[in-house]
Amino acid sequence: MNKLILILFTFSVFVSNGQIEKSKREESLIREILIDPSSEEIKEVLFDLKKQDLSPKNIVVQDSVLLSNTNVLYILSHKVEGNKHYGVVIIPNRDDLKKLPVIVFATGGDGMHNKFDVTQDFNHNAAQFPSFLGEELDKEFIVVIPSFRGQQMIIGDKKYQSEGNVADAFNGATTDALSFLNVGIKTFSQIDASRIAIYGGSRGGTVALLASSRDKRIKRAIVVATPTDMKKLYLLYPEQFKLLFFNDLLMGKITEKEARKKFISISPIYFIKQLPMVQLHHDKNDPFVPVEFARIFIEGIKADKKSIDIDSYFYDEGIHGFWNDENYWKRVQDFIRPLLD
Numbered sequence: 001m002n003k004l005i006l007i008l009f010t011f012s013v014f015v016s017n018g019q020i021e022k023s024k025r026e027e028s029l030i031r032e033i034l035i036d037p038s039s040e041e042i043k044e045v046l047f048d049l050k051k052q053d054l055s056p057k058n059i060v061v062q063d064s065v066l067l068s069n070t071n072v073l074y075i076l077s078h079k080v081e082g083n084k085h086y087g088v089v090i091i092p093n094r095d096d097l098k099k100l101p102v103i104v105f106a107t108g109g110d111g112m113h114n115k116f117d118v119t120q121d122f123n124h125n126a127a128q129f130p131s132f133l134g135e136e137l138d139k140e141f142i143v144v145i146p147s148f149r150g151q152q153m154i155i156g157d158k159k160y161q162s163e164g165n166v167a168d169a170f171n172g173a174t175t176d177a178l179s180f181l182n183v184g185i186k187t188f189s190q191i192d193a194s195r196i197a198i199y200g201g202s203r204g205g206t207v208a209l210l211a212s213s214r215d216k217r218i219k220r221a222i223v224v225a226t227p228t229d230m231k232k233l234y235l236l237y238p239e240q241f242k243l244l245f246f247n248d249l250l251m252g253k254i255t256e257k258e259a260r261k262k263f264i265s266i267s268p269i270y271f272i273k274q275l276p277m278v279q280l281h282h283d284k285n286d287p288f289v290p291v292e293f294a295r296i297f298i299e300g301i302k303a304d305k306k307s308i309d310i311d312s313y314f315y316d317e318g319i320h321g322f323w324n325d326e327n328y329w330k331r332v333q334d335f336i337r338p339l340l341d
Contacts, residue, residue: 003037010063026250033246033256034231037264045264046274049214054080054179056186063278065155069093072334073118075155076187080179081172083163087180087187088118089144099192101339102184103133104218105145106177106200106207114166116147117154134333140184140340142191146180148173148207152325167244169203170230170266173212181215181305193217195339201225202289202320211267212276219339222332225289225320228297230267236290272300278333279311285318311335 037045047086057079065073070093077086107116133141147153148165164172177198185193195221200208205226212218227233233243241252245266249259263268282294294312301310310327313327 008339017064021041026246029249029256029259030242031262033249033260036231036235037260037270041194041261041264042270045261046214046271048261049265051258052175054175054182055321056179056183058084059183059187061187062160063155063158071138072189073155075153075158075160076180077160077182078180078183080176081164085147085149085162085164085180087144087146087176087183088153088155088161089184090145091188091190092139092142094139097190100140100142100190101195101197102142102144102181102193103189103336104141104181104196104198104208104210104211106173106175106198106204107145107148108200108202108204109148109169113169114150114154115154118145124220133336134329137333137337141336142184144181144184146177148176148187167247168208168212171262173203173207174214174266177207177211178215181211195219197222197336197339199224203227204265209275209278210266210271212278213268213271216276218276220277220279220336221275222281222335224281225283225286226268226280226297227289228267228293229269230263232293232296233289241331260340269300270299272297272304275301275308277308277311277335279313279331281313281315281331283315283317283319285316287318288320 001002033046060077061229062075064075067073072091072093074089075086076089077084078083147160147162149162149164149168149172151162153160153162175226185191194217196218198208199222199275200219201224205223208221208223209226209228212221229246235247243261245263246259249256280294282291284291291314298310298312301308315329317325
């Protein structure tokens with residue numbers, strides 16, 4: 001019996017030491033990924049992203065819904081990176097055939113949010129759809145709303161499951177957003193592809209910045225409570241984001257170099273030079289994304305003298321958003337109004 005106990009104890013120590021060594025190796029790998037990139041690395045990432053195939057494929061108009069403001073919501077599917085993907089395009093009900101500007105709406109969440117209820121979010125204070133644009137503008141803009149990979153998009157009693165890995169919540173989501181934008185442009189002749197804005201909150205704000213840094217057709221980005229530096233986000237929430245950011249590396253599915261390029265690609269702070277005009281909103285006491293993320297981003301823009309200006313606003317509601325501020329929606333609407341010209 002004593003011999004058995006000794007064997008079990010020895011085995012336990014061996015397993016424990018093995019786990020410690022594995023943990024040390026993982027931490028070492030992650031530390032290498034987190035080193036700030038050089039300008040050459042950033043250029044290489046941008047070059048690779050430009051090679052992505054975002055062309056519309058296998059487009060199907062699945063259904064349409066008449067909204068309360070008489071605009072029409074269309075549900076479309078298409079293929080992106082081999083995955084069947086869904087999204088929504090809202091076309092204003094107008095008598096003329098005038099081409100209209102577009103605003104892309106990028107939803108929040110992260111790799112744990114596998115459902116997106118369009119009906120609920122359209123009527124939630126955080127989105128204010130279909131009155132998001134206000135009565136004055138809801139007939140002047142086409143709204144494009146991609147779901148993201150792995151998400152189930154819900155509209156009333158209907159459900160549409162986008163394929164792909166829901167944990168690919170930043171880089172993959174940005175690819176989905178740009179690909180679905182191209183689907184909308186190809187499908188609806190009313191869209192003016194030279195007048196595009198993008199709006200997003202939380203993860204959606206990160207996607208909005210990444211998308212607008214990759215696509216010069218996007219002229220204005222509105223971002224709300226947005227993580228702008230993924231290194232800081234990981235260091236703030238290492239347990240939550242370890243697998244989300246580094247699972248493929250730790251599982252041996254990709255190399256360290258590939259993981260580093262992927263991690264660089266999801267951090268908007270590295271792509272300030274590529275951005276259009278930005279309007280930023282952040283709560284001073286946001287409990288999830290500290291206001292430091294906004295401050296650092298603004299400092300980065302100001303430090304880059306060749307970069308764009310940023311229109312920034314800060315709020316005092318102490319939540320991950322500030323939907324009750326009466327000036328908030330007016331600021332958003334005023335920011336996109338020049339696209340009507």
